[in-house]
Amino acid sequence: MTSTVPARGTLSQALGPARAGKAPAADGSALQAVLLDMDGTLVDTEGFWWDVEVEVFASLGHTLDETWRHVVVGGPMSRSAGFLIEATGADITLPELTVLLNEGFEERIEQDLPLMPGAARLLAELYEHEIPTALVSASHRRIIDRVLKTLGPHHFALSVAGDEVPRTKPHPDPYLTAAAGFGADPVRCVVVEDTATGVAAAEAAGCQVVAVPSVAPLAPAPRRTVVTSLEEVDLAFLRSLMTKTR
Missing domain, CATH: 3.40.50.1000 (HAD superfamily/HAD-like)
Known part of the structure; x- marks a missing residue:
């Protein structure tokens, strides 16, 4: 199968020289x-996100409840960050918090990415x-x-x-x-x-x-x-x- 490479910023992005794989099986029974x-x-890195969230909110004068960890794990940043702003009452906008969380996470994975x-x-x-x-x-x-x-x-x-x-x-x-x-x-x-x-x-x-x-x-x-x-x-x-x- 030949894959097309959508422009950056579209819903999906093809990367590098990766092979797109073979065409789907005609009988529809194979892994596609x-x-x-x-x-x-x-x-x-799931723990990394929580550690960054704890540090960012500490800098804003708030302590995160450990029980919130299961609420924010695995979800989109808008949902997780929005929940934490509402739960803590922190004086920060969602766009501002998103920048801080992304920057903090990038710093973490620059040091270690297991x-x-x-x-x-x-x-x-x-x-x-x-x-x-x-x-x-x-x-x-x-x-x-x-x-x-x-x-x-x-x-x-x-x-x-x-x-x-x-x-x-x-x-x-x-x-x-x-x-x-x-x-x-x-x-x-x-x-x-x-x-x-x-x-x-x-x-x-x-x-x-x-x-x-x-x-x-x-x-x-x-x-x-x-x-x-x-x-x-x-x-x-x-x-x-x-x-x-x-």
Whole structure:
């Protein structure tokens, strides 16, 4: 399949020399694409976001309640930041807070950006077998582009950022956009996610889901398989999920 490269700033963006993969199977029974979340799924950064939020609000004279961590994890920045402003009564606008959080997060990942166990192996295997692979995140494009330097942009034929779609997770738009970018049927795509927000987006899009919980537990459900680590996930495993949809 030949992929087109949309202009920067559109809903999705093709990256580097990544291979878009082969055309969907004619019988509709094969795995057509793998769509991967970023924070907490491929890179161990969910804790980074919370640490930055705590530091920023401390500088504003507010202490965050640890119980709020589960409220803000995995969601779009507009929702998380908006919740924290309302909960604390901090005197800051949403755009101002968004800038501070993005800047603080970038400083963190410049110092250290650990991959989740099994992430590098999985990406290498998908690339080797020319499986259409997309990075789909609620993080903004500026953050995704920085993380891609570590993950290797060649591993992804397509990426979708939270600030490039009208509605980000938990809405299905990001995953529908990624599937459409490959000309794939969402039902024949496997999404790998770590939070309830991301899982909700993937399931609303009609995708098969592999949940790898990072902060809060997730339960198995129809079209949702829960694993403890990406070390349990390989191409054979992902392909086997398609047989469950037949």
